[in-house]
Amino acid sequence: MHPTMRPLVLALALLPLAAAAVEPVALHCERLFDARSGKLLDARTVVVREGRIADVLPGRAAVAGARTVDLAGHTCTPGWIDMHVHLGDQSSPDSYEEEFRLDPIDFAFRSVGFAEKTLMAGFTTVRDLGGEIAPHLRDAIDQGLLKGPRIYAAGKSIATTGGHADPTNGYNTTLSHLIGPPGPTQGVINSPQEARQAVRQRYKEGSDLIKITATGGVLSYAKSADAPQFTVEEVRAIVETARDYGYRVAAHAHGTEGMKRAVLGGVTTIEHGTYMSDEVMTLMKQKGTWYVPTIYAGRFVAAKAAEPGYFPEIVRPKAQRVGAQIQQTFARAYKAGVRIAFGTDMGVGPHGDNAREFLYMVEAGMPPAEALRAATVHAAEALGVDDIGAIEPGKRADVVAVPGDPLQDIGVVLKVGFVMKDGVIYRQP
Template identity: 80%
Template sequence: MTRLSVAVSIVLAASAGALAAPVHAAEPVALQCGRLFDARSGKILSARTVVVREGKIEKILDGRSEAPGARAIDLSQHTCTPGWTDLHVHMSSQSSPQSYSEGFRLDDTDFAFRSVGYAKKTLLAGFTSVRDLGGEVAPHLRDAINQGLVDGPRIWAAGKSIATTGGHADPTNGYNDALSHLIGPPGPTEGVINSIDDARQAVRQRYKEGSDVIKITATGGVLSYARSGDAPQFTVEEVKAIVDTAKDYGYRVAAHAHGTEGMKRAVLGGVTSIEHGTYMDAEVMSLMKQKGAWYVPTIYAGRFVADKAKLEGYFPEVVRPKAARIGALIQQTAANAYKNGVKIAFGTDMGVGPHGDNAREFLYMVEAGIPASVALQAATIRAAEVLGVDDQGVIEAGKRADIVAVKGDPVEDINTVMNVDFVMKDGQVYKQAL
């Protein structure tokens, strides 16, 4: 048994109390919603009653209705929306001034324990699904949640991100010579590639480890212990080898990318989404529209790191100028991308900031000029499209009963998303603060 397996076993044993409720609530319920957000049209509908049975939406009735045999839940002062999806999180970590030393001091056990709390905070904030784009704990956390052992969102897990030597997800960046020589150069098993054959092997390793999605770091990054935050780090041929191999296993590929050239190579190579996209220019936007690629801005992460870069000692000095320069640009990039018709979906890069604060991304999207209705669609029906699923992201008969409720009208006042009163996932109520 690996160290990580032992860690997760300990966490699950500690979380055994969560077993009191089944994954799907047995009791049918009728959610009497004062308003309902129609994710397909982006419009707020008048009062509807959503009948939920065995984890699915059974039917939707006009007005405030009773459903025989179903327990009524009064949400007449609320707007019901489909459960939200955050397409870019890291459930096993959270930024702090100690982040860069913790990898040397803490064990997988520590990160596994932390992930349980982060998962619950995320779910209670209204996010019933997430895509975890890099973290070896995530596939195990996903399984624990699916088994009803831990409370948290549905997880699409990338496992270890794929990088090039010295790239943003090279796990040995910043190691001294003695430690580097002791460990040896990482390879495809560790998610580091330098050839087309390596690229194929790295994807197959992620399949072996149980990943749901592939994440590559197509350019340098802000928080990695390396000088460049935007240099391209894969060839088009390497990206294509990753994408083609991923398709063999039914995987989609998300590409972390800040620099223009790296984005172009990633889109030409066939990735599903560009994450961050800081220096996205008109050529990249045109190429993304041509290829059907999605943009996941992660404005929250940009704002967070730009703010923290002002604090002495929060980031290492090699990171601080990147955080100040790159982080501050992402919100404007999102504004430009929306104006130019690039397809946008919702993601925060949470783990950079504190888990549970994910909904603040909605506010930043609206600040960037993206209509509130479009921002809500980005976290519901559009996110489902990015994931390649059709059983969630809308409140319709036959879909998963993932439903969030906030007081007021979030299309009129997006700030309402910061106060979630009701959370249901797969028909089970996790939060009811009414």
């Protein structure tokens, strides 16, 4: 263990946690969302044993030896999956100066609260796309030291020099010379050979997948949000090396050319996709590439760009321009038949508000059932995990319940009444 992490781990060990499930549980759901078919079923009893779903019975069945949880008036759904979060941070007007003023441990302690808010909002699994804290947070949650969702962590994002995830963007000349140019160890590459080294470094650090920043970004201290920042050969080297370790690759991409290169290079998901063209949509359908829209982040930054002082002046025009476009792109991509998985880019906006993405997806034309499937079976498929995403025997016992019928009123997803992860109840009416 790195010495700087010891105080954090010692402190986390003192936190009160939900007791591990030791007895069978029978959940009496008034309705159950079948994520496979996208249909709402009538009353069902979900039987949970040893952290797994043992059975799904019709009606309000009596289960010998099981503790009954009455979810009358509620619809049970599989635990939700957010495919794009950043649990190590949350934007504010102070974000840009805090990276110079605060230590990694400061951000780590903040992440504890962010993780719990995310779980309590119904998100039992997340994909953390970029941040050195996430692998440690993942391990602490897995060890039972704190409450939070199951995390698939990318660790440090891979960028090119001056790219969206170059950690020295915005540094003055003196500081840049003092630190020196970042390389593959710091996640910055400029050739296929360095790309392979950067992936191997992420493996060494314990990442679960790889994220690249295929174009500029909205919130980075740089002028362009959409310029392509990798060659196809560099992307392909990353994807091929990632495959050696069983990793999938997510590509942050706003601009059309950068997206095209990422898809041709073989990435699994395109994140944001702001200026996605018809050509790129066709390529994505041909290659089976998933789209993670992050409408919430787009709307959030567009709104904050109107507040003087929230973003640096170099960022504000990008936030205004890009933020307003993402929801329109999502609507076009859905109509075109691009495969869509749920993601928010939370950390841009306040953690715990993830479910609002459902409302924006429906507002843009996706039926509520499809929005729920995007955050369950489809997200699990894009993630490459087969034991979550549906309420079926043998799956992990991840269950969320909301009052009312989300297919009639998607707004009820903001009123989560019950959360179970791996058979442990963290929230109930």
